[in-house]
Amino acid sequence: MTTASASASGPVPGHGGRGASGPATVTATDLSLRFGGTRALDGVSLRLSHGVTGLLGPNGAGKTTLLRVLATAVPPDGGRFTALGHDPGTPSGRLALRRTLGYLPQNPGFHPDFTAFDFVDYVAILKELTDRTARLGEVRRVLEAVDLSEVRGKRLKRLSGGMRQRVALAAALVGDPGFLVLDEPTVGLDPEQRMRFRELIAQAGEGRTVLLSTHQTEDVAMLCHRVVVLARGRVRFEGAPAELTARAAGRVWSSAERDPNALAGWRTGMGAFRNVGDPPKGADLVEPTLEDGYLLVLDGDDAAVGA
Amino acid sequence: MTWHVSEDDLRLYAQGELAPPLLWSADAHLTGCAPCRARLAETADPVALDAAWERLDAELDAPRPSTVERLLVRLGVADHTARLLAATPVLRRSWLLSVLFLLVMTVLAVRMVGQPMLFLALAPLLPLAGVALSYGPSLDPTYEMAVVAPLHGFRLLMIRTVAVLTAGLVCNGAATLALPGYGLLAVAWLLPALALTGTGLALSTRLGSVLAPSLVGGGWLALLAVGELQTRTHETLAPFTAAGQAAAAGVAAVAALLLYQGRDRFDARPLGGFRDGGAV
Known part of the structure; x- marks a missing residue:
């Protein structure tokens, strides 16, 4: 099969077939979303399973929009998806999904006067953890998980960019979510911080469905068992990283x-x-390398045909 | 040690039923008072005691709540609600000081001119602006995380609205007290304030959290301008007459009803898109 045969809503290499590991936990069919005259998502279909799936694509490919749709931040204009058995197209399904969702947006906003602990505690309250004892215990747990217990009392504005990203990841991990959506969490981090973050994401991927948007093909090569390439709002490739490498x-x-x-x-x-x-x-x-395969897939349908 | 935890509070503490701020006082005291810790050990069964120590451990890990949060809890607000309010941008000291400064200048201007219209025109806009800025992508940096959280968006909006409205009304009320010569006319801002705030909120799910209150505020000023043109000198402007007040009360009631009916829309999609411009 080649991507030439993959229509906007049709199958793409590896889709639901070879390279897939475990049953699908998230299934999206023909998702579309338009902003003004721009088609941000144009018939996106994909399947995710347990483990870390990488989402690659150039700027403007629609990665953030797709993540926002899957995180229930924005409803799609067309198509549907289910995640962990919940259908966010209904109010009850959306609420049920949100209760088992962890989301790290591309620009996680922080209240500058909050400490790391305050911020995670605030997100825990948004996640309906109102019992104080249980909530404080959970906040401690996730801050320990990202190795930030020592700086829990420091104001966020005094933490480094890498530490703030880890605080945001801790907030996403509150409540032990089954579906974790991470939008470019390693951007702007130095190599050491990036490695530390990769370790954390790999740990988070154990027993969970994680969708990781990134510009870094290294992130995908090191972390992901599946990769989706998005360009101009369409899925150009879906499969195992080795399959993407084999394209080249x-x-x-x-x-x-x-x-x-x-x-x-x-x-x-x-x-x-x-x-x-x-x-x-x-x-x-x-x-x-994986990057070579990615470049060829991005070259457009023609390049992918020849693979 | 000037005091010790009472038997009743100790029993409630051991059962995990002692509520803040008494809980915080007990936590702080138990860390430094061996006799009370010994009494706690006698009071509680071992399982409950382990849970209590765990709770104490977690409390000690948590940073001290801010002054505003502690004050809210002492006023009877649940600690998790106080934390949600502490994250409201317009409840920060800098915002409140700006509002107070504006009101002081307005009151001084009213006293100099001998005409309350400037105050009556401005006062309803302050709660409208405060509420508009307390929820939505324009000023709440964590809005995107709040949108995807299971906490009902309408509930979060109402928690913040009540707090901001209360703060705004208290500020306006204090300014009103500085204008005793105008009698009831000096409080004629109240119903228009509720009408504008309610209308702005009701429209925000369709027009966004910036455009809706901007249009409502603009409409208010236009209404006053038209009223000014049609009113003779020294006559009260229409919105501040008895008929105008009744109309404002009606608008406020209808807006509240529409807001309640459309409450689920706050969970369905973001108000006017995100800060980075994507996803409307």
Whole structure:
């Protein structure tokens, strides 16, 4: 199967088939959403299961919109989805889903005067944990889980960006949600903070359904058992990371000069050019990476056809 | 040690039924008072005692609530509601001081001119603006997290509305006391304030949390401008006459009814989109 045959609402490689692990916990069918004249989501269908699924896509691909729809922040114009057996199209289903949802938005807002503990406590109240003793215990638990117990009394404005992201993750983990939606949580973090965050997300993915939006193909390669590529509001690929990497098999080559026919080419640290695209005859093929596969899928349906 | 936890409070504490602020006092006292800890051990069964120690541990981990929160709890507000109110942007000291400053300047202006209309025109707009800014994407940084939370959006809105409205009405009321020469006319802002606030809220699910109150506020000023043109000098403007007050009461009642009927809309979609401009 190729992405050429994948219509806006139709199947894409790996969809619900090979590479899928475990039964589907979240199923979306033909989701669409329009803002003014822009189709932010254009017939998105996907299936998620337990573990971490990566959502890759360029800026403006519709990643944040898709996450907002799945997190029940915005209702879709068309299509439907169910998550953990709940249908958010009904008020009772939406409430039931929200009770088992953890959401880390792209820009988690903070009340600057709140401490880390205050903020997580506030989110715990929004999650209906009104019993003080149980709530305080839960806040302690999630702050420990993200290794922030030591700074719980510090005001958020005095914490580093990485620590604030961990506070936001702790807030998302309140109530032990079964479905965790994380919108670019590693953006702006230094490599060490990113590694620490990856560990936390990997832990969070044990026994849960986690959807992780990211620009970093490394995040997907290291964390995810599934990956969805979104571009212009449509799913361009859905499958295992290894399948996405395999898309670039035989399509990455090394040369002394940049190949003008290559889809993308750049000089590596070793001095040679790494080219991605349709290789010329006799090209010096090299091992592809997940990023190469991602670039080829993003090139559009035509590039994906040739894979 | 000047006091010890009473037998009754100790028993309630051991059963996990002691409520703040007495709970906080007991927590603080038990950490430093060995005799009371010993009495607690005698009072409680071992399982309950373990739970009490766990609770104490959690309480000690929690930062001290802010002054506003402690005050609210002492006034009888549940601690979780007090935390929700503490997160209301317009209840912060800087906002309240701005409102007070504005009112003081208005009262001074009214006293200089000898005409209360400036105050009566402004006073209804303050609660409208305060309520509009207390819930929604424009000023609440955690709005997106609140939208997807199971806590009913309408409930959160009402909790904040009541608090902001109370604060606004108290400020306006204090300003009214500074204008004793105008009798009942000086409180003629109250019903228009309720009407404007209710209408702004009722329209916010359709027009968003910025456009709705802006239109309502603009409509109020337009109404006053038209009234000013049609009223002779030294006559009371129409909204502050008996008929105008009755109309304001009617509008407030209808707005409250519409707001209640449309309460589920606050959970269905965000008010006017998010701060980053996406998703309307």
